[in-house]
Each structure stands twice: as C-alpha cells, then as structure tokens.
Amino acid sequence: MQFDTLDDIRAFCRDLPQGNAHVADAATRRQQNLTKPPGSLGRLEELAIWLARWQGREVPWLGRVTIAVFAGNHGVAGRGVSAYPQAVTGQMVANFAAGGAAINQIAQSAGAELRVVPIELDRPTRDFTVASAMDADEFLAAIDIGYRTVPGDCDLLAVGEMGIANTTTAAMLCAALLGGGGKRWAGRGTGVDEGGLLRKRAAIDAGLDFHRGMLGDPLRVAAALGGRELAAIAGAVLAARRQGIPVLLDGFVATAAVLPLARLERGALDHCRAGHVSAESGHRELLRELTLDPLLDLGMRLGEASGAAVAILLARAALACHAGMATFAEAGVSGAGD
Template identity: 75%
Template sequence: MPFETLDEIRAFCRDPSHGNAQAAEAAAARQDTLTKPPGSLGRLEELAVWLATWQGRAVPRLDRIKIAVFAGNHGIAARRVSAFPQEVTHQMVANFAAGGAAINQLAKLLGADLHVTPLTLDRPTSDFTRAPAMGEADFLAAVNAGWASVPLACDLLIIGEMGIANTTTAAALCAALLGGGAARWVGRGTGVDDDGLARKRAAIDAGLERHRAQLNDPLAVAAVLGGFELAAMAGAVLAARAQRIPVLLDGFVSTAAILPFAKLNPELLAHCRAGHVSAEAGHRQLLADLRLEPLLDLGMRLGEASGAATAALLLRAAVACHAGMATFAEAGVSDAG
C-alpha cells in the first residue's frame, strides 16, 4: 500500500513531485512562434502549456485518457437527505457497466478508457451525526484504492463519482474546512424539496457539532465526515501527482474530495484543473477558495465525471492547435516583430 498511516499522507502532501519547468518553457516558446497574435487563443494556450508541464514534453499528447469513476454509499442517507434511495448507487454502477450512462457516451466521444470502481456498496459509511463516517483503516483503504486505480501510462486523468447522499458529505467537508455552516454549502443535490433541504442542513450542522474536536485536522475531517468514493478520488489525485499526470476534476463532490488534502498544501493541486462549475450550490465558491477557474459553465450537475469529460474536448482542441499549427517561419508569414 502507498500509505499505511495518515502521517504518510501528510508528508506526501507537504512535498509532492513537481512539473517539468523545461517542458513548460519550451511549450510557451512554441506558442510564441505559431501563426497567430500572442495570446489570441486565450485559455487554449495556457492549457497546452499546463499539459506540457505535467507530461514533461513540449508538445503534449492526449492518446491515453483515463476516466476513473468511484461509487460509494453513505450512512447519512438514512437522514433522508436525498431524493433517491441508496439502491440507485448499485443500479447506476450496473448502468455504467451496460454502457447506458452519460459518461459512457462521453468516454466514447473522447476516446477515453472508462473504469468504474464500486467501494463496499453493501457497507455504507456510518451516519456522521452519530459516529465517524470512517475509521482510519477504512479511510486509508479507500485512499489506497484510488491510488491503485491510476495507470502508469496516462496522458490525462479525469475523476468522477456516483453515490447517493454524497452532496451532503461534500457540503459537510466544505463547512468543516472553509466555515459558514451548512447554510453556506448545502444545495438540492438530486432534487430534494424544501423539507429535504432542511434535513440536509440539520444533518451537517449536527455532524459538525459531534466531531468538533477533529475540525482542526483536515485528514481527520476527511475521515469522520467523508465517504469512501471521496477518499478514493483523493487517492487517485495524489497518485497522479506522484506520476506527474494532469488531472481534470469534475463537479462539487470531486472538488470537495480533494479539499482536505489541499488544506495541507495549497500547491498540491497545481496538476489539476476544474473541468466545469456545477449548478450544485457551493461549487462556485469552493472553486474560488481553491483558486481553480472552471473551463466550462453549462449548468451541469450530474456527476459521474460528465462535466470534466466534456471539458476534456477543450483540451483536445488546445493540443491540436499547439501541435498542428505552423510557425511563422514554416508558413512564410511575417510575425509582429
């Protein structure tokens, strides 16, 4: 296992691997020679250089894209915080396997390898209003499962999730680590009515009160208020950092999953970009707090990596222009100098 203790995770987060500065400089220099006014492709230029930085080559590629979706169930669902029963998590995992979900179609369009990892669906986390959601051993096992899911040969990792009640869990992590209580972070998730929204807020505030003594330790917060699939997503992001693989985050839940780890080191997410900003309440503020500017704002809130997979099409555009455009010299075009 990559991590046997929480202290090992803390040590990794404090001193992670870094991108390739020479590749970044070479990619930026190439952008300056292409047949266009400097900066005229906007964020596509920045994205090409970002990919180059983490892939370690001046001209990045997107031949091997991995979409990792993690599924988990949550004890807090017993508080009726979701419009759907927990059985839907099982059913959606089966739908992924059958190729019937949105992410299946997007993975085909993108030419990506999709892998779905269910995490002890028959054994949900504990209801965090009554007990820690996970003990340390279960939390480490989930982090390590995410780590193990990341292949060595990968040009881009996209992470996503499926888990009934996981927007409640995500909002609890944000409230614990960024403040403001449940009211600041709770949204309607799967579409709960006003009573369901009130139950979500009450559950989160009760969880914050029960685990008040742990709130000064981000990893303890991730364990006592988090979820199996959130811990696994974080583990995958850490593995990608160790292997210098660029990452696209999906929506509110996947971004909240990495929040406790980013609290240990704000630079930990340098290899990540936010694929989109979700319509789920709290995501826009969370991205702002993490200084992540989303690539898309389409009102999506499905999860299962769908927003990030859609945003990856922009990365394909960035790479196509960076790799395929002629330079001024090649095209015989006079530059601005």
C-alpha cells in the same frame, strides 16, 4: 505506494513533485511562434502549456486518457437527505457497466477509457452525525483503491463519482474545512424539496457539532466526515501527482474530495484543473476558495465525471492547435515586428 497511516499521507504531501518549468517555458515559446496573434486562442493556450508542464513534454500527448468514476454509499442517507433511495448507487454502477449512462457516451466521444470502481456499496459509511463515517483504516483503504486505479501510462486523468447522499457529504467537508455551516454549503443535489434541503443543513450542522474537537486536521475530517468514493478520488489525485499526470476535476463532490489535500499542503492541486463549474449550490464558491478557474460553465450537475469528461474535448482541441499549427517560419508568414 501504500499509505499505512495518516502520517504517511502527510509526509507524501510534503514532498510532492513539481511540474517541469523548463518544459512549460518551451511550450510557451512555441505558442508565441505559432501562426496567430499571441494569446488569441485564450485559455486553449494556457491549457496546452499546463499539459506540457505536468507531462514534462513540450508537445504534450493524449494517447491514453482515463476517466475514473468511484462509487460509494453513505450512512447519512438514512436522514432523508436525497431524493433517491440508496439502491440507486448500485443500479447506476450497473448502468455504467452496460454503457447506458451519460458518462459512457461522453467518454466515447472524448476518446477516453472509463474505469468505474464501486467501493463496498453493501457497507455504507456510518452516519457522520452520530459517529465517524470511517475510521482511519477504512479511509486509508479507500485512498489506496483510488491510488491503484490510475494507470502509470495515463496522459490525462478525469475523476468523478456516484453515490446517493454524497452532495451532503461534500457539503459537510466544505463546512468543516472552510466554515459557514449547512446553510452556506448544502444545495438541492439530486433535487430534494425544501424539507430535504432543511434536513441536509441540519445533518451538516449536527456533524459539525459532534466532531468539533477534530476540525483542525484535514485528514481526520476527510475520514470522519467523508465517504469512500471521495477518499478514492483523493488517492487517485495523489497518484497522478506522483506519476506526472495532469488531472481534470469534475463537479462539487469531486472538488470537495480533494479539498482536504489543499488544506493539508499548499500547491497540492497544482496539477489539477476544474473541468467545469457545477450548477450545484456551493461549487462555484468552493472553486473560488481553491482559486480554480473552471474550464466550462454549462449548468451541469450530473456528477459521474460528466463535466470533466466534456473538458477532455477542450484539452484535445488545445493540443491539436499546439502540436499541429505551423510556426510563422514554417508557414512563411510574417510575424509581429517583421
């Protein structure tokens, strides 16, 4: 799929495929006949049914699970909004390639392939306080990179990011699309001090003021105030929807990356689940705005898809019970009312 204009994305989102309700009903009936009291596995049951709905299989399959981590750099970093220099983005990408990061270890434990996609790290986006971070063509190019990263035979996708200053960019998108300004959305990110937090808030408020004429258009906001790795996450989520692949979202930045899609079209994130709620300020409130109930709450705030990757283990546990447990009839166990 190639998006040549922002209108192409709008048209795509107006015609999103829906999950298979008949399959979900069949998966629900299976859950009711397994050797346990109905509902006793709680959200593991719901997770299995959600996988069934979006894969179109009564008994889902997690043979190929992909974690996609997109990396980008941000012009707003020059305003002192991060505790780390921008060079760390590329250094961490190298660490991913060498297998030395947290996500490498979690991906291996979860039985998932890891795809790390750096996007023009030597050409940061422009500082959104004084210019558009990306023009439409740059934004569409990043969307396309994300879209093409998703393998067609993937059974479950987890998305995450790496990018110095991208919690500022994520907070910027939230402020532009949900209101409240820098004070509502800016957190400490990589651990900025009080001065750094004030600079983040000021940058967000300056961006809102500079771009106030276009804040009603989610895609223009995503281009002018976002980042390449965030756009790529949105592209990957669109590809997953088209291909019938359920998605686990990572933390604050990954969730903010798909906020424009949710504002563009109701139901655009129905195939997504929040892998976890981050300790980063703003994520819990953003999930409430999107009515996404996180699977985990572990106090994590690393990024790089780490929380979503841990949630893959939950998905595997849910599927193991859904596929492997005996029904009452198979086990010769009396069911309720027998």
